[in-house]
Amino acid sequence: xxxxxxxxxxxxxxxxxxxxxxxxxxxxxxxxxxxxxxxxxxxxxxxxxxxxxxxxxxxxxxxxxxxxxxxxxxxxxxxxxxxxxxxxxxxxxxxxxxxxxxxxxxxxxxxxxxxxxxxxxxxxxxxxxxxxxxxxxxxxxxxxxxxxxxxxxxxxxxxxxxxxxxxxxxxxxxxxxxxxxxxxxxxxxxxxxxxxxxxxxxxxxxxxxxxxxxxxxxxxxxxxxxxxxxxxxxxxxxxxxxxxxxxxxxxxxxxxxxxxxxxxxxxxxxxxxxxxxxxxxxxxxxxxxxxxxxxxxxxxxxxxxxxxxxxxxxxxxxxxxxxxxxxxxxxxxxxxxxxxxxxxxxxxxxxxxxxxxxxxxxxxxxxxxxxxxxxxxxxxxxxxxxxxxxxxxxxx
Ligand SMILES: Nc1ncnc2c1ncn2[C@@H]1O[C@H](COP(=O)(O)OP(=O)(O)O)[C@@H](O)[C@H]1O
Ligand SMILES: [Mg+2]
Numbered sequence: 001x002x003x004x005x006x007x008x009x010x011x012x013x014x015x016x017x018x019x020x021x022x023x024x025x026x027x028x029x030x031x032x033x034x035x036x037x038x039x040x041x042x043x044x045x046x047x048x049x050x051x052x053x054x055x056x057x058x059x060x061x062x063x064x065x066x067x068x069x070x071x072x073x074x075x076x077x078x079x080x081x082x083x084x085x086x087x088x089x090x091x092x093x094x095x096x097x098x099x100x101x102x103x104x105x106x107x108x109x110x111x112x113x114x115x116x117x118x119x120x121x122x123x124x125x126x127x128x129x130x131x132x133x134x135x136x137x138x139x140x141x142x143x144x145x146x147x148x149x150x151x152x153x154x155x156x157x158x159x160x161x162x163x164x165x166x167x168x169x170x171x172x173x174x175x176x177x178x179x180x181x182x183x184x185x186x187x188x189x190x191x192x193x194x195x196x197x198x199x200x201x202x203x204x205x206x207x208x209x210x211x212x213x214x215x216x217x218x219x220x221x222x223x224x225x226x227x228x229x230x231x232x233x234x235x236x237x238x239x240x241x242x243x244x245x246x247x248x249x250x251x252x253x254x255x256x257x258x259x260x261x262x263x264x265x266x267x268x269x270x271x272x273x274x275x276x277x278x279x280x281x282x283x284x285x286x287x288x289x290x291x292x293x294x295x296x297x298x299x300x301x302x303x304x305x306x307x308x309x310x311x312x313x314x315x316x317x318x319x320x321x322x323x324x325x326x327x328x329x330x331x332x333x334x335x336x337x338x339x340x341x342x343x344x345x346x347x348x349x350x351x352x353x354x355x356x357x358x359x360x361x362x363x364x365x366x367x368x369x370x371x372x373x374x375x376x377x378x379x380x381x382x383x384x385x386x387x388x389x390x391x392x393x394x395x396x
Contacts, residue, residue, distance in 0.1 A: 008107035013026050041176040048205050049073040050234040051097060055106035058092050058258075068258035069106065074251070079229045081249035081266070082238045089258040090129065090238035097236075098128055099102040112212060112271045124152060127196030130207040133188060137181035141172050141191050146178065159198070166194040170224065183213040189221065197228070204228065204235045209243045222248050248313065277314040278325065279359055286311070292335060309340070 051074040058067040066089045074080045076350055082090050096108050099115045100121070108115050122326040130282060136145060143164065149159035167173045170190035180188070189209055196204060209225065210218045218241075226248050229235050239245050245252075246266065252264040262269075290306055293313070302324075304313045313328075315321065332339050 001232070009134075015336065026340065031085060034115075040123070044381075047111075048076050050076050050111055051107040051236065052097060053093070053096075053106065054104055054108075056093070056096060057105040057109055058089070059104045059328045060099065066258055067096070067103075067106075070255070070258060070260055072260050072263065074234060077133055077232060077234055080234070080236045081242075081245035081247045081252045082236060082255060083240070083242050083245065083252060085240055086238075086253035089215035090240075090254045090255060091207055093255070094205055094238060095130070097205065098126060099123060111219075114298040125202050126200055127204045129192045129196045129204075129206045129209060131211050133195075134178045134184070135191065135194035137179065139180055141167060141176045141180070141194070145192065148195045148198045153197065161196075161197060166197055169197075169227075186217040186221070189213070190224065193224065195230075204233060206235065206237045208239055209237060210241060218244055219277060233344045271340055277312055278321070278328065279310060279312040280328070280332070280339060281310045281341040282332065282337040283309060283340055285335065286337065289331065289335045289337050292331055296331060297324060323391060 002339075006322060007038065011194065042110070051072070053070050053072045056067050056070040056072075057065075059065050070089070070093065072082075072093075082088055082093065092101070096103050097110055097115060097118050099119045102117060110122055111125055113119070115122060129318075139147070145163045145166070146159065149156075151161065154162065164173075167176050170193055172190055172194065175187065180191070183191070189211070193206070193209070196206075206225070210221050213221060222244060225237065226233065228249065237245050237249065249266045251264070252266045252269055255262050272358070286309055288303070293302070293304055293311070294300070301317045302313050302315055304311055306312075329339075
């Protein structure tokens with residue numbers, strides 16, 4: 001898919017019916033978003049929030065707790081990343097947001113109103129992309145979008161114009177009259193996004209929009225979302241791959257076991273994550289290597305964690321990393337281990353919220369009881385869990 005960002009932005013602008021916007025979206029980067037998880041229960045947030053969940057709880061079959069008193073709010077015109085491992089409750093939260101299911105307890109408000117099964121009017125103001133959307137195979141993008149425009153009650157003339165523009169926006173013009181059955185996952189997802197945009201929604205909800213895409217497809221999808229966000233519109237993206245949404249989201253909420261364990265501005269999370277780290281994978285006497293890490297720097301300047309054959313060292317102060325690296329490689333030499341891999345500063349977002357959890361734990365706040373067991377469910381840490389070996393950590 002090739003996207004010409006400026007022309008896409010123009011075409012999306014043309015799609016918009018209502019030009020009387022209030023001066024575009026509030027800029028989120030760098031702005032403090034309030035930490036909702038801990039302080040919100042019971043309070044009412046007001047019109048600046050497009051989605052508000054208060055102690056939202058969903059229990060399936062009287063036994064599976066999918067959402068456990070979730071408190072969350074999404075600021076108007078933000079791009080909100082709802083990030084968490086598989087089974088965390090993201091899709092359930094979306095189904096409640098759309099009024100497709102009833103909460104067991106708690107409250108969900110969308111666009112300032114309570115959302116429920118009977119809220120058809122409210123639902124018309126939302127666009128929804130389910131995970132891996134399924135389409136009637138015999139239809140074409142044109143016939144499918146016509147079908148959608150009838151459902152949302154768009155007049156035929158207007159539907160035609162919008163359809164043309166949207167197909168262009170998601171780069172499906174060339175295949176607009178081809179049967180969907182030959183489409184790739186990426187094409188289907190883009191068609192799903194076009195369908196979700198037919199009613200020009202104020203709120204766009206995307207459930208794992210990068211599902212099933214290869215890395216280039218993912219990047220293109222994020223680029224498309226970025227373009228969609230340049231309007232007076234709120235977007236919520238659920239994903240279990242942090243890297244995918246890190247660059248496009250203004251705000252982030254981390255969900256695990258049905259609870260929000262972190263939320264804030266993405267910029268803040270990046271700031272948290274800016275601390276440098278080095279990961280080395282070594283072979284040989286890892287334990288003896290680990291014992292000598294404190295020799296490398298002043299006490300209290302690094303924290304390290306060993307998972308199997310991997311040691312991740314995080315700098316807690318403004319350490320001279322290059323100097324440290326030299327000493328570290330020297331230690332590799334001296335302790336006779338073999339260096340298999342050396343990495344710096346990747347997976348920043350994951351580290352930031354894992355660190356946040358660790359801080360909470362050390363303060364005695366236990367928001368996600370079995371998080372340790374869940375860590376492995378998060379990419380790319382998933383490999384770590386499989387790799388076996390002991391895990392421990394220390395500070396020097
Ligand atoms: N219809 C259902 N019946 C029973 N359990 C369900 C149902 N839907 C989801 N769950 C369970 O609820 C939890 C949250 O699922 P889900 O919302 O799909 O998470 P996510 O989208 O974050 O992967 C999981 O443990 C899942 O197995
Ligand atoms: Mg899901």
